[in-house]
Amino acid sequence: MPILDRFNLTGRRALITGGSRGLGLEMARALGEAGAELIIAGSDETHLQNALTTLQAKGLHVTSIQADLSQPSEAERLCDILLRDHPPIDILINNVGGRRINTPTEDLALEDWQRILDLNLTQAFILTKRIGGAMIPRKWGRIINIASINALWPGKAMRGRSYETSKAALTMFTKAVAADWAMHGITVNAIAPGPFLTDANKRWIGERPEFEGEVATSIPMGRWGSPEEIGPLALYLASDASSYMTGSLLIIDGGKLLW
Numbered sequence: 001m002p003i004l005d006r007f008n009l010t011g012r013r014a015l016i017t018g019g020s021r022g023l024g025l026e027m028a029r030a031l032g033e034a035g036a037e038l039i040i041a042g043s044d045e046t047h048l049q050n051a052l053t054t055l056q057a058k059g060l061h062v063t064s065i066q067a068d069l070s071q072p073s074e075a076e077r078l079c080d081i082l083l084r085d086h087p088p089i090d091i092l093i094n095n096v097g098g099r100r101i102n103t104p105t106e107d108l109a110l111e112d113w114q115r116i117l118d119l120n121l122t123q124a125f126i127l128t129k130r131i132g133g134a135m136i137p138r139k140w141g142r143i144i145n146i147a148s149i150n151a152l153w154p155g156k157a158m159r160g161r162s163y164e165t166s167k168a169a170l171t172m173f174t175k176a177v178a179a180d181w182a183m184h185g186i187t188v189n190a191i192a193p194g195p196f197l198t199d200a201n202k203r204w205i206g207e208r209p210e211f212e213g214e215v216a217t218s219i220p221m222g223r224w225g226s227p228e229e230i231g232p233l234a235l236y237l238a239s240d241a242s243s244y245m246t247g248s249l250l251i252i253d254g255g256k257l258l259w
Contacts, residue, residue: 013039016039017069021198022199024093025054027234040065042066063086079127091142092132093143135186142238148193149256152192174249189247190250197226218259220254225253
């Protein structure tokens with residue numbers, strides 16, 4: 001098979017959660033341009049419609065489903081819809097996640113701790129169990145979990161530690177499921193992004209402009225990542241090009257963890 005054909009996703013259907021903006025949108029774009037039929041899920045209908053317009057303008061086949069995956073019940077509802085109306089799902093990218101709080105551990109309310117764990121971990125478990133589980137009889141599947149370099153490194157300016165804990169747990173969940181499902185032809189890998197100029201990080205920078213430069217100087221490449229730079233890596237993991245890779249955590253951070 002010619003090398004570039006290994007990246008071709010024609011005939012595959014991919015679900016990207018949090019696919020309406022930022023890294024999720026760029027991963028959806030990459031898979032769509034490689035031929036995949038796309039389903040994007042997100043909590044904000046306006047953002048979903050904007051993403052649909054963007055992706056359809058490129059001639060991509062895309063459907064959107066609104067679901068707030070910070071709520072486990074919403075993750076279950078999304079799975080119900082997908083398994084009923086959009087089977088089969090060949091590629092699952094569990095991209096939804098975030099911090100949303102910066103409260104010191106000693107002041108962190110239990111409900112806030114649980115909310116962040118549900119946002120970053122519980123919904124990924126539910127989608128992996130149900131959407132990934134449906135891949136088993138077909139003997140082919142790709143699951144990509146979006147972790148973070150904070151799964152390996154506690155950010156100096158971060159507080160509460162629910163984010164790092166949930167992303168570290170997601171990383172080990174990736175490895176455990178990869179071991180369980182390798183015999184079924186399903187690969188399960190994770191991507192650990194470092195600082196990227198997503199909408200969320202741009203909001204932080206807007207509130208504290210010096211933050212952009214402070215972070216950039218801590219990265220060997222001297223800059224933040226641009227969201228489209230994650231697309232090729234997601235495509236690799238979603239395609240037959242990565243057929244012998246499973247249980248891996250791939251870091252994309254401009255060298256941030258080197259210093």
